[in-house]
Amino acid sequence: MTDVLINNAGIAVAGYQDRAPQNRWEMLLKLRFFAPKSLTRLFLPKILERGNGDIVKISSWVGWVDALNLSAYAASKFGLRGFGESLAVETAKRNVQVPNVYPSFSRTPILDSEQIGMVERKLVPIT
Numbered sequence: 001m002t003d004v005l006i007n008n009a010g011i012a013v014a015g016y017q018d019r020a021p022q023n024r025w026e027m028l029l030k031l032r033f034f035a036p037k038s039l040t041r042l043f044l045p046k047i048l049e050r051g052n053g054d055i056v057k058i059s060s061w062v063g064w065v066d067a068l069n070l071s072a073y074a075a076s077k078f079g080l081r082g083f084g085e086s087l088a089v090e091t092a093k094r095n096v097q098v099p100n101v102y103p104s105f106s107r108t109p110i111l112d113s114e115q116i117g118m119v120e121r122k123l124v125p126i127t
Contacts, residue, residue, distance in 0.1 A: 003053035005037035005043050007080070017071045025072040037083060047096055055091075057084035057100045063103035089102065 009031045013024045040055055047053035060071060063077035081100060087100035 003043070003047045003050060005039060005047070005054070006058065006101060008056075008058035009035055012070070012073050013015065014069050016069060020072070029076050029079075030074045032073070033079045033083075039072060040083075040087065041075075044091075044096075046085070048091070048094055051095050053095075054097045054099065055084075055087065057098065059084065059100055059102050061102050061104050063100075072108045 011028055013020055013028055017025075036057060044055070047055070056078050060077045062074050063081040067074045072076055081102075084098050084100040088100070091098060100111045119124075
């Protein structure tokens with residue numbers, strides 16, 4: 001049997017860095033970066049003990065490029081990318097794979113996230 005941990009959580013806040021409430025940015029980073037880090041820390045010892053498993057990090061294409069008005073989201077995805085890639089190197093010789101997934105926009109409710117200090121707009125998924 002293979003253990004699989006999939007790190008995927010979704011909230012977003014769009015807006016100018018200087019206008020968004022600090023607690024919104026912190027909540028986003030806690031959910032999108034620190035929760036995957038904590039869950040990995042919790043489950044990794046057992047996965048390593050069994051000697052077989054996958055820890056999947058769902059990042060975003062925003063983990064590779066800049067994204068206007070999405071600085072907290074981008075920071076969480078850059079961080080998750082770095083964490084996942086480093087963890088993959090650490091665990092490679094221990095039979096634990098850490099694939100990182102970088103999807104583009106998808107039609108999900110996250111596209112309707114709050115937009116702070118901006119003219120209302122809707123993100124349009126790339127089809």
